[in-house]
Amino acid sequence: MQQTEIETAFAELLERITGFHPAPIGRDLHLEKLGLDSLAKIDLAVAAEDRFGIAIPDEELERFVTVGDLLDYVHRATA
Amino acid sequence: MSKVLRIAIVGGGIGGLTLAVALRQRGIEADVYEQAPELAEIGAAVALSANSTRELRRLGMLDALTAVSTEPSELIYRNWQDGGRIAAHPIHENMSYQGICGAPYYGIHRADLQRILSGALGGAGLHLDHRLTEIRDLGGATSLSFANGRSVEADLVVGADGVRSLVRRFITGRDDTVYSGTSAFRGIVPVSKLPTLPDPKAIQFWMGPDAHLLHYAIGDDAEYVNFFAVVEYPKVWPHADKWLESIEPGEAVAAFEGWHPAVIEMVAQHLPVRWALFGTRPLLHWNRGGVVILGDAAHAMLPHHGQGANTTIEDAITLAELLPGTAPSGLARLFAKYQSLRRARTRKIQRSSWITNALLHLPDGPQLAERDRQVVRFPKNFGWIHQFDALQTARDAMQTQLQPAPPHA
Numbered sequence: 001m002q003q004t005e006i007e008t009a010f011a012e013l014l015e016r017i018t019g020f021h022p023a024p025i026g027r028d029l030h031l032e033k034l035g036l037d038s039l040a041k042i043d044l045a046v047a048a049e050d051r052f053g054i055a056i057p058d059e060e061l062e063r064f065v066t067v068g069d070l071l072d073y074v075h076r077a078t079a
Numbered sequence: 080m081s082k083v084l085r086i087a088i089v090g091g092g093i094g095g096l097t098l099a100v101a102l103r104q105r106g107i108e109a110d111v112y113e114q115a116p117e118l119a120e121i122g123a124a125v126a127l128s129a130n131s132t133r134e135l136r137r138l139g140m141l142d143a144l145t146a147v148s149t150e151p152s153e154l155i156y157r158n159w160q161d162g163g164r165i166a167a168h169p170i171h172e173n174m175s176y177q178g179i180c181g182a183p184y185y186g187i188h189r190a191d192l193q194r195i196l197s198g199a200l201g202g203a204g205l206h207l208d209h210r211l212t213e214i215r216d217l218g219g220a221t222s223l224s225f226a227n228g229r230s231v232e233a234d235l236v237v238g239a240d241g242v243r244s245l246v247r248r249f250i251t252g253r254d255d256t257v258y259s260g261t262s263a264f265r266g267i268v269p270v271s272k273l274p275t276l277p278d279p280k281a282i283q284f285w286m287g288p289d290a291h292l293l294h295y296a297i298g299d300d301a302e303y304v305n306f307f308a309v310v311e312y313p314k315v316w317p318h319a320d321k322w323l324e325s326i327e328p329g330e331a332v333a334a335f336e337g338w339h340p341a342v343i344e345m346v347a348q349h350l351p352v353r354w355a356l357f358g359t360r361p362l363l364h365w366n367r368g369g370v371v372i373l374g375d376a377a378h379a380m381l382p383h384h385g386q387g388a389n390t391t392i393e394d395a396i397t398l399a400e401l402l403p404g405t406a407p408s409g410l411a412r413l414f415a416k417y418q419s420l421r422r423a424r425t426r427k428i429q430r431s432s433w434i435t436n437a438l439l440h441l442p443d444g445p446q447l448a449e450r451d452r453q454v455v456r457f458p459k460n461f462g463w464i465h466q467f468d469a470l471q472t473a474r475d476a477m478q479t480q481l482q483p484a485p486p487h488a
Contacts, residue, residue: 038434039427046423055363058430 001052001078006071013047014067027068038062044070052078084405086110087223087233089211089246091118093125093189094374094391095239096196099204100138101399110233111200112225114210118197123267124188124297124305126282126385129180130467131392136182137470143195148185149301150176151282156454159287162277162339166454170282179458180465186282186297186305188267192388211240214249216368219407234407236370237398239391242322242357244376250367258316259356259381261436264308264331266348270296273304276341284439285342286450290334291439292342293385306345307382309356310334311440322355356381358433361426366414369407373398378425383435384464386428393469394421400473420476428464 007025015021018034031041041064045056048070054077064070086102088095091113099109127135127144135144150171155164169175176184197205210226217232224230238246242256270279282295294306308331318324330353331346359379365372374391397420405413441450453460 039431042427042430043423046426049363050419050422058361 001075003071003075006052006074006078009051010048010067010071010074013044013051017043017047025067025071027066027071029067030065031067031070032065034067048074054078084235084402084407085220085233086235086237087112087221087231088237088239089223090239090241090376091115091197091205091207092239092241092374092391093192093196093388094376094395095237096193096200097134097138097392098237098239098373098395098399100196100199101134101396102402103200103203104138105399105403107399107403108204109237110204110206110231112206112209112211112223112231114208114226116208118193118207119190123265124186124295125192125388126295127183127185127187127192127392128385128389129176129182129184129465130469131389132185133182134392134396134469137396138199140195140199141183143198144185144187144192145183147191147195147299148183148187149280149296149298150183150185151295152278152280153282154457155278155281155283156457157283157285157339159285159290159338159342162285162341165286165451166457167281168458171280176465179462181468184282184465186295188297188303188305211245214246214370216370219369221369234369235405235410238370238372238376239374239395240376242359242375242379244372246370247359247362247372247376249370250364250372251362255359255362256357256379257360259358259433259436260314261309261311261356261381262313262316263310263354263356263382264326264334264346264350265306265354266345266350267297267303267305268345268348270302270304272348273341273344275339275344276304279304284454285339286439286441287338288442289440292335292338292345293383294345304345308335308342308346309436309439316355316357318355322357323352324355325351326353358429361422361429365418365422369410371398371414371417377421378429380425380429381432381436383432383439384428384461386432386464390425390428393467394425396469397421397473400470401477416476420473424467431461 045061086109088111091111099111102109152171154168156166213224215222220232221236222232280296280301285292289311292308294304331350335346365377373394
């Protein structure tokens with residue numbers, strides 16, 4: 001998948017889960033700053049799994065600090 | 080007229096029986112295949128929280144449950160050594176819990192719950208002594224073979240066959256169980272044998288270094304206490320095919336040396352075995368062809384939120400509510416909706432139960448202050464688990480169409 005496509009789809013997921021629509025998405029934005037604690041990150045991960053057809057294991061999820069970390073993972077997993 | 084769906088449920092535990100009863104309430108018959116020659120739940124007791132008792136009430140079972148259950152007086156967290164109360168939250172007192180969560184919190188013997196569920200089914204469609212040995216995708220239907228030599232075909236197979244699910248293996252093609260590095264001693268003790276136990280009607284966590292003990296009362300008069308004592312070993316579980324192993328007399332007492340006398344009174348009971356605590360890794364897909372899983376088969380979790388049985392009942396209700404009107408050709412759509420309703424919630428509880436283990440087992444030291452703050456906030460932080468309404472959530476989801484599939488990249 002193209003980076004821009006991922007970012008657009010990801011922004012929709014983020015808005016659905018946090019009610020917040022960052023435009024444009026800041027890669028350096030901390031997930032925690034978006035109100036995503038470790039359990040809310042699971043909501044985002046499961047939504048991303050369903051949307052992109054990839055698996056995001058808990059161990060990976062724990063490592064994601066910024067929006068960019070998650071976008072990079074999705075990009076690699078869908079490549 | 081659409082063809083009647085042939086439904087086979089693998090497993091006659093809490094999940095399989097709840098699903099069969101909920102389907103019958105909706106005018107749908109299903110066959111339940113249970114490996115045991117008689118219904119005999121293992122695992123002593125279970126705590127049913129509002130997220131499941133509200134569903135069992137809708138199935139018309141509340142009076143029967145109330146007659147054999149105890150609602151804990153309070154949820155209390157205690158220090159392992161001196162028994163000091165670190166946090167306490169009212170449950171039965173002033174009907175606090177029901178006021179907040181909309182349904183009761185019940186400690187009940189598993190055998191009683193199973194008797195009530197199977198009684199509601201009246202024995203119809205329940206096939207004992209059917210141990211599943213093979214599942215085959217026939218393209219449009221699924222065949223199940225059993226150790227007793229029988230085979231059946233079904234349009235929809237629901238695997239409610241627990242943490243070691245054979246049905247899950249058919250779906251994922253691998254073993255998804257994960258051993259936690261923790262094990263438990265468990266038992267049921269008459270309250271009369273626990274003279275030093277404070278607040279015997281409460282549900283209580285005794286928290287200490289590398290271990291904890293949880294207990295709550297069961298029965299209609301709180302005459303028994305069910306306890307569950309968890310330790311941080313063995314690091315590797317040495318048995319491939321079993322999750323129980325025999326222990327030496329006195330082993331559990333040795334593990335809790337120096338703990339409060341009430342804890343010792345419990346673990347000093349005759350405890351013949353140690354239970355390995357397994358979970359499953361979160362799964363991307365809960366279905367394959369006409370086969371789907373629920374409960375521990377789909378999302379086995381550590382017991383620290385007491386949610387294994389409760390989320391299983393939620394799964395069963397969700398599936399039952401989505402199912403009416405589904406033709407064989409509509410199963411893929413049904414499964415997508417079921418998964419989308421269940422996967423995030425159960426994964427969060429799985430994850431949170433795993434994290435809670437560490438919280439309950441902290442060594443004495445500076446981290447305890449933060450832990451104590453967390454157990455004080457427990458009802459606020461975890462209200463989302465207990466207040467959940469599975470039936471209403473499924474109904475709401477049926478009002479909204481499935482999102483159109485994303486275009487292929």
